[in-house]
Amino acid sequence: MLSNASTRPPKFPTELTDPCVHCGFCLSTCASYRVLASEMDSPRGRIHALRAIEAGELGFDATVAGHFDTCLSCYACVTACPSGVRYDQLIEAIRPKLNSIGLRSIWQISLRQLLLWVLPYPRRLRTLLHLVRLYTGTLLQKVARCTGLTRLFGPEIEAMELLLPVLTASAFDDLIPTINPAIGPRRGRVSFLLGCVQRCFDPSVNIATVKVLQANGFEVVLPPDQGCCGAVSHHQGKMSLTRELASALVRSMNRIDGKLDAVIVAASGCGHTMKTYGELLQDSECFRTTVSDVHEFLTNVGLSDSFRTQLKPIAGAVAIHDACHMIHGQNIQQQLRTLLNAIPNLELREPMEAGICCGSAGIYNLVQPQEAAELGMIKAIDLSSTGASIIASANIGCTLQLRRHLQGGQAVYHPMELLAVSAGLHSLPSL
Numbered sequence: 453m454l455s456n457a458s459t460r461p462p463k464f465p466t467e468l469t470d471p472c473v474h475c476g477f478c479l480s481t482c483a484s485y486r487v488l489a490s491e492m493d494s495p496r497g498r499i500h501a502l503r504a505i506e507a508g509e510l511g512f513d514a515t516v517a518g519h520f521d522t523c524l525s526c527y528a529c530v531t532a533c534p535s536g537v538r539y540d541q542l543i544e545a546i547r548p549k550l551n552s553i554g555l556r557s558i559w560q561i562s563l564r565q566l567l568l569w570v571l572p573y574p575r576r577l578r579t580l581l582h583l584v585r586l587y588t589g590t591l592l593q594k595v596a597r598c599t600g601l602t603r604l605f606g607p608e609i610e611a612m613e614l615l616l617p618v619l620t621a622s623a624f625d626d627l628i629p630t631i632n633p634a635i636g637p638r639r640g641r642v643s644f645l646l647g648c649v650q651r652c653f654d655p656s657v658n659i660a661t662v663k664v665l666q667a668n669g670f671e672v673v674l675p676p677d678q679g680c681c682g683a684v685s686h687h688q689g690k691m692s693l694t695r696e697l698a699s700a701l702v703r704s705m706n707r708i709d710g711k712l713d714a715v716i717v718a719a720s721g722c723g724h725t726m727k728t729y730g731e732l733l734q735d736s737e738c739f740r741t742t743v744s745d746v747h748e749f750l751t752n753v754g755l756s757d758s759f760r761t762q763l764k765p766i767a768g769a770v771a772i773h774d775a776c777h778m779i780h781g782q783n784i785q786q787q788l789r790t791l792l793n794a795i796p797n798l799e800l801r802e803p804m805e806a807g808i809c810c811g812s813a814g815i816y817n818l819v820q821p822q823e824a825a826e827l828g829m830i831k832a833i834d835l836s837s838t839g840a841s842i843i844a845s846a847n848i849g850c851t852l853q854l855r856r857h858l859q860g861g862q863a864v865y866h867p868m869e870l871l872a873v874s875a876g877l878h879s880l881p882s883l
């Protein structure tokens with residue numbers, strides 16, 4: 453499997469590979485190993501390869517780099533490792549090196565560049581989506597899907613097409629006002645990240661989250677000029693773009709006058725990246741308050757008594773999908789359950805394989821579509837086996853991936869949407 457040394461090896465942080473004792477406890481949790489069943493596509497195999505590269509026994513060529521590209525950066529291996537190997541730091545150090553010339557095909561380089569030129573910029577994304585809207589939900593789309601027409605354009609374009617949601621008018625405008633006053637006794641003031649993909653592909657999540665925060669006594673401020681947090685480019689190891697986006701977002705949030713209790717995030721991929729800004733920006737710029745996932749925040753402050761009394765039952769069982777950047781990246785798991793349990797009579801169900809990635813992983817399901825589709829199907833079967841009619845997902849990437857792969861007609865909603873519906877603040881199809 454290991455090829456001969458063919459290129460000058462880049463420097464890797466050996467102190468990060470040293471603690472690995474090759475026990476293999478991480479293998480059963482590793483999503484890439486699960487679908488590729490190859491040691492080189494596991495955390496242990498990649499660590500072994502890095503040691504071989506450092507020892508000058510292996511070159512960092514396209515074949516070796518390809519085994520790093522199969523990693524989803526889901527960090528399940530970090531949670532599983534008994535030796536404390538920080539594989540998350542390791543893969544983050546490797547990602548920028550994977551962008552070196554000669555390690556990927558021209559098509560893969562171009563596709564990634566195109567995605568990074570569009571996705572982090574809501575204006576560009578919306579311009580493109582105006583064209584896409586003429587196609588989604590139409591007879592043409594149905595025919596294209598039934599006949600497999602999109603397959604002709606290759607697996608990456610086919611994956612993109614299959615992930616497209618039906619676009620509503622609210623996808624094209626940020627309808628939430630800049631200032632959203634607290635309802636009832638005021639408990640504080642927060643800012644909120646709209647997210648670039650979330651505001652376009654699932655705007656209902658942002659609307660519901662702001663309503664839930666308001667109804668719990670928080671004024672919510674949304675700087676209208678806020679852009680992308682940099683999570684997508686961070687995941688791709690494009691560090692200068694990530695710093696540029698992070699820095700712009702910090703400036704945008706810090707321009708808000710007056711005291712803020714937190715910068716609230718409702719997408720776990722974004723929250724995970726924003727919590728690393730101190731390191732990313734080397735503390736040159738930072739938010740003047742803490743970044744907090746909305747579930748983390750609301751559990752810490754507690755749902756208000758008036759909000760609790762508003763909650764009405766929701767019919768149907770709910771299965772929880774734990775996003776990787778939530779459980780492995782931010783150690784947030786119980787908080788979702790605590791909040792959802794506040795909904796009267798709601799029955800929560802747990803899938804068997806909560807720790808395995810769904811295959812979304814930033815743009816992984818667009819650039820590694822076969823592996824991602826296999827993981828999506830595994831996750832869909834696991835969630836379906838709970839018998840729940842609703843899936844709770846707190847990350848936009850996972851939500852789109854689950855909606856694509858679930859076959860049983862289950863609805864996929866954000867926990868904030870479920871809380872908002874239960875409180876009579878929001879409406880959703882089928883609820």
Ligand code: SF4
Binds near residue numbers: 474535
């Ligand atoms: S569980 Fe940790 S120590 Fe064991 S093989 Fe995996 S990374 Fe190495």
Ligand code: SF4
Binds near residue numbers: 523529
């Ligand atoms: S981050 Fe996820 S996909 Fe990558 S090695 Fe670890 S468990 Fe496997």
